[in-house]
Amino acid sequence: MGFSRGEDSLRVGLSFNKSFLTQLVALRFARNGLHKAPLAFCPWVYESSATLMKMRPILVCALLAFVANLPAAEKFVTVKSLNALRPYLSQDGVKVRLAPGTYRLDSATSANFLEISGNNSHFDFNGVKLEVDTALIQKAKEESNMVFIKGNRVFLEGLSIETVGAKYGRHGCRAVSIVSDHVTISNVSMKLEGSYPYGYGSFFGIGADQSTLISPKKLSGIRVGGLNDQVIGCRVIMRCFGHAIFLRGAQHALIKDCYIEGALRKTDDILAEQSGPAFDFKFMQYTGKLIPAGEMTSLSEDGIRAYPDDPTINRRTQNIRVENCRVTRMRRAICLAFAAGQNAITGCEVTESERVGYHISSNTTVRDSRGDALYAQVLDISSSDARNADVHLEVLDSRKHYGNDLLAKINGTGHRVVLKESVAGAVPGDMTVELGSDRGFGEGRMKGPRAKKVQLENRTPASVLLQKPTEGCTVNSVGPVDDKGEANSVKRIGMEKP
Numbered sequence: 001m002g003f004s005r006g007e008d009s010l011r012v013g014l015s016f017n018k019s020f021l022t023q024l025v026a027l028r029f030a031r032n033g034l035h036k037a038p039l040a041f042c043p044w045v046y047e048s049s050a051t052l053m054k055m056r057p058i059l060v061c062a063l064l065a066f067v068a069n070l071p072a073a074e075k076f077v078t079v080k081s082l083n084a085l086r087p088y089l090s091q092d093g094v095k096v097r098l099a100p101g102t103y104r105l106d107s108a109t110s111a112n113f114l115e116i117s118g119n120n121s122h123f124d125f126n127g128v129k130l131e132v133d134t135a136l137i138q139k140a141k142e143e144s145n146m147v148f149i150k151g152n153r154v155f156l157e158g159l160s161i162e163t164v165g166a167k168y169g170r171h172g173c174r175a176v177s178i179v180s181d182h183v184t185i186s187n188v189s190m191k192l193e194g195s196y197p198y199g200y201g202s203f204f205g206i207g208a209d210q211s212t213l214i215s216p217k218k219l220s221g222i223r224v225g226g227l228n229d230q231v232i233g234c235r236v237i238m239r240c241f242g243h244a245i246f247l248r249g250a251q252h253a254l255i256k257d258c259y260i261e262g263a264l265r266k267t268d269d270i271l272a273e274q275s276g277p278a279f280d281f282k283f284m285q286y287t288g289k290l291i292p293a294g295e296m297t298s299l300s301e302d303g304i305r306a307y308p309d310d311p312t313i314n315r316r317t318q319n320i321r322v323e324n325c326r327v328t329r330m331r332r333a334i335c336l337a338f339a340a341g342q343n344a345i346t347g348c349e350v351t352e353s354e355r356v357g358y359h360i361s362s363n364t365t366v367r368d369s370r371g372d373a374l375y376a377q378v379l380d381i382s383s384s385d386a387r388n389a390d391v392h393l394e395v396l397d398s399r400k401h402y403g404n405d406l407l408a409k410i411n412g413t414g415h416r417v418v419l420k421e422s423v424a425g426a427v428p429g430d431m432t433v434e435l436g437s438d439r440g441f442g443e444g445r446m447k448g449p450r451a452k453k454v455q456l457e458n459r460t461p462a463s464v465l466l467q468k469p470t471e472g473c474t475v476n477s478v479g480p481v482d483d484k485g486e487a488n489s490v491k492r493i494g495m496e497k498p
Helices: 005-015 020-031 049-054 057-068 082-090 134-139 267-271
Strands: 077-079 095-098 101-105 112-116 121-133 144-149 154-164 173-178 184-186 189-193 219-224 230-232 235-239 245-247 254-256 259-261 264-266 296-298 304-306 321-323 326-328 332-335 343-346 349-351 356-359 364-371 377-381 390-395 406-410 416-421 432-435 455-459 463-466 474-477 481-483 489-492
Touching: 077 082, 082 095, 082 112, 112 121, 121 134, 144 154, 173 189, 189 219, 219 235, 264 267, 267 296, 326 332, 332 349, 356 364, 364 377, 377 390, 377 416, 406 416, 432 455, 463 474, 474 481, 481 489
Parallel strands: 077 095, 095 121, 101 121, 112 144, 121 154, 144 173, 154 184, 154 189, 173 219, 184 230, 189 235, 219 245, 230 254, 235 259, 245 304, 254 321, 259 326, 304 332, 321 343, 326 349, 332 356, 343 364, 349 364, 356 377, 364 390, 377 406, 390 416, 406 432, 416 455, 432 463, 455 474, 463 481, 474 489
Antiparallel strands: 264 296
């Protein structure tokens, strides 16, 4: 070949790894924000080592020059105050890093305290703690948002939000609100206080239109309302009344790797109060019923909640994915029951829910997920209009259940449900699975609950009750089955090892 000593060194360097040039090109393009390098410009990179060894050095040098002269990725601009940050929030295509530290948010020019309206921007808030003075919420003349994102294709990462004080607004507040498309918030954490009344859960109503006693003043975590939005690796600690993450008008949203935590209180402790709102209203709920004794209540609303739609833009909430999330001590842990389309829950764990663990409806799959039934049923398919849910659930230790003996409720048509214990003895035999039932969520408000052509495999000792409006269901159960329905197929099976 007639290589010089330097040329021979280059030849040897190329021969030891034929993907070297591929990696070099890819690296350069990755620095410019591209996922794939345009290797159509250099197809010979994929040739064999022998071919590479025959390449003239000038071609290699030309490639290296081509890679080296690609435009460099735009660098982050670093700012060191909220005032310096604000001008960038409305600009397109910016990459801004807020220097690590603690910042106090105690002034704003609108009800959206920090409003991101620019498109195609990246905000790096790693190491940033934002202390939000709840006096701002109190001053707001309309519903407020601590961080309001209305720009498309925004990536926001690393922010920690913590409220200071426990004041509440007349119109409610959200920590982060997304109303635009292709937005991702990643590794955002928040600890929230500031609602009224707090300490009583939903006993005084969930909105101004429902309660004749007290108009609740809510503080919620993250609102998702655009197309293809993602909430990844976020942590929401709720010490207020409101939802942790809720979806309204969102489509094709992904909630992944999130942790949500509320707080619980026994109703007996509420009934023992000698002062406060419960005492003042003689322990009467907004429904006209007395607060029940012997139950556990969550002091917040739902962990992950899908509303049916966003009425302001007339768009349905649908096609929601929840993956690898953990929700504990919330009213309902994961509620996709009001979302349309195809919805999926995968790899999740819910514990100590007040009202429902997994609340779902039509065309929803639940896989590789777990939950307990300590204070409420782990699964609730409450609507008789629900169709074709597909559920595999592992039931965690529920032996010390309190104020609840319902393991699951299943209404609707064409569902496939498998329930199994996480460990032997996790489910006591005094719990029940009910089909065609109005127990649990919606109790007393459901008209004609029914179940039809449901396939249930109950691998737990819990008993199964098929109510009268149950028809054509197939039940294989370890626990005993009481069939009050019509044309059902019932079979007892042996216990499988968890």
